[in-house]
Amino acid sequence: MLEFRYDTQLLIEGENLDEDAISEYFTAHFNGDCLLAVGDEELIKIHFHTNEPWKVLEYCASIGEIYDIVVEDMDRQARGLKG
Secondary structure, eight states: OOSSOEEEEEEEEOSSOOHHHHHHHHHHHOOEEEEEEEEOSSEEEEEEEESOHHHHHHHHHHHSEEEEEEEEEHHHHHTTSOO
């Protein structure tokens, strides 16, 4: 059993985005691991393993436009099922 079940990935498009501030917010407010928040002031790529992907989506949508959203169930994948 995985500690964090959902592989959550998306892009955030906006203005004055700060990957360090976004990373700090994730660390302070979300339970998860494998955080990747990289990009520039206009586009940030997020990769995060969590049990509450909807919270990640809600936060990211509050700071910019989100798209290319992928949420995969890694537990199902580990059992050979479609994630």
